[in-house]
Amino acid sequence: MRILFTAGGSQATVFSVAPLAMAARNAGHEILLAAEEPLLDAAAAIAIPAVPAPEPRMISARLDALLSLAEDWPPDLVIGGTMSHLVGVLAARLKIPYVRQAWDIGPMPPEFARRIDERIRPELDRLGLAELPGPALSIDVCPPSLRPAGAPDAQPMRWIPRNRQRRLEPWMYVRPKGRPRVLITSGTRTRLFSGGSMRRLVDELAGTGAEVLVAATDKTAEELGEDLGDVRVGWIPLDMVAPTCDLTVHHGGGATAMTVLNAGVPQLIIPENGYAKAIARAVSGSGAALTVPPEREDSDEDLVEVVAAGCREILSTPRYAERARAIAEEIATLPTPAEIVRTLETLAAP
Incomplete structure (x- = not known):
C-alpha cells in the first residue's frame, strides 16, 4: 500500500x-x-x-x-x-x-x-x-x-514524541539529584523573552533551587548564551529531556504541549496566538498547567514576575504533577x- x-x-x-x-x-x-x-x-x-x-x-x-x-x-x-x-x-x-x-x-x-x-x-x-x-x-x-x-x-x-535529535549527554536523560529541573522553550519561531528578561527569569527560578534549561535554536542560543551564564541553552531533544523535568515553561505549541503531557510533567503556558490559547485552556483546565493570561499588556519585567510566581506555585503544589502524571498514564493506554x-x-x- x-x-x-x-x-x-x-x-x-x-x-x-x-x-x-x-x-x-x-x-x-x-x-x-x-x-x-x-x-x-x-x-x-x-x-x-x-x-x-x-x-x-x-x-x-x-x-x-x-x-x-x-x-x-x-x-x-x-x-x-x-x-x-x-x-x-x-x-x-x-x-x-x-x-x-x-x-x-x-x-x-x-x-x-x-x-x-x-x-x-x-x-x-x-x-x-x-x-x-x-x-x-x-x-x-x-x-x-x-x-x-x-x-x-x-x-x-497514542501520542509518540518525535523531534530532531543530537548526540546525547548524560544530563539530557538523567534527572538531577536533590533539586527540581525547569525547562523553558518557545519553539523554533518565537521568543518568549529578550535576553535581559530571560536572565531575570532564570535568576528567579534559580532562587528556588531549580536547575534551569533553555531550549532554543542555534541562533537564539548564540544571542542568549553570554547573558545566561552557565545555564544550559541550545537545541535540546525535548522527548529525551522532558521526562527529567519538574516543570516546562512554553509558548503553547501543540507538539510541545503534547510531548510534555506524555512525559507527565506540569506546564506553565504563555500563549503566543489564538490557537495556542485554545491549547492552554485545555491543558490548564485539566489541572496539569497554569496559563499566564494572554491579554496581559505588562512590560517584560512584570511578565517575568508573573511567570516566576506561577512556576513557584506549580513546583510547590503537588496536585499539578499528580494531574500531569494521570494524563500521561491515560495517553499510555491509547x-x-x-x-x-x-x-x-x-x-x-x-
Whole structure:
C-alpha cells in the first residue's frame, strides 16, 4: 500500500505525522510526505521521505502539485492534518480514502473552518465536486479526558514524541539529584523573552533551587548564551529531556504541549496566538498547567514576575504533577500508531 502524508505550517506538523508514517513504513508500506520547502529539512532529520509542495495558502497551486505527484506516485490512501481539507479534495479526485489526523491537542477554530470552506469552493467547482468530502477516518491524539464536549467522534491514537535529535549527554536523560529541573522553550519561531528578561527569569527560578534549561535554536542560543551564564541553552531533544523535568515553561505549541503531557510533567503556558490559547485552556483546565493570561499588556519585567510566581506555585503544589502524571498514564493506554496502521489497511483494501 502507498500512503501519501501531508504537513504544513511548521516543522511541528512534520514531527506529529512522523510516528504514524514510520509505523506504516515499518509494516511494509510505502510512504511519502508532501510539505513546503522549509519543512523538508525537518523531515530529512527524522528519516521521513518527503517532496516539496506549495504553501497551503496557495490553494490551486498546492492541489495541482499534489495531483501531479499522484500521477508519478499513485497513492492508495492520503492522510492530512486537522486543517488539511485540500487533501479531502485530492482524495475525492483520485477516488481513494482520505484520513484526517489531528496534529496535536488544539481544536480547529470555527472561523478558520469557514475560511477554508470559502477558499476551497473554487477548487470543488473546478473538479466538479458538489461538496467538501469528509474523511473515511478521523484520528485524534488528544487524550480523551481533554477532548471538548461535543467533539466529533474520532479514533484515539497514542501520542509518540518525535523531534530532531543530537548526540546525547548524560544530563539530557538523567534527572538531577536533590533539586527540581525547569525547562523553558518557545519553539523554533518565537521568543518568549529578550535576553535581559530571560536572565531575570532564570535568576528567579534559580532562587528556588531549580536547575534551569533553555531550549532554543542555534541562533537564539548564540544571542542568549553570554547573558545566561552557565545555564544550559541550545537545541535540546525535548522527548529525551522532558521526562527529567519538574516543570516546562512554553509558548503553547501543540507538539510541545503534547510531548510534555506524555512525559507527565506540569506546564506553565504563555500563549503566543489564538490557537495556542485554545491549547492552554485545555491543558490548564485539566489541572496539569497554569496559563499566564494572554491579554496581559505588562512590560517584560512584570511578565517575568508573573511567570516566576506561577512556576513557584506549580513546583510547590503537588496536585499539578499528580494531574500531569494521570494524563500521561491515560495517553499510555491509547492505541499505538502500529495498531492504527491495521485500520488503515482495511480502508485501502480493494
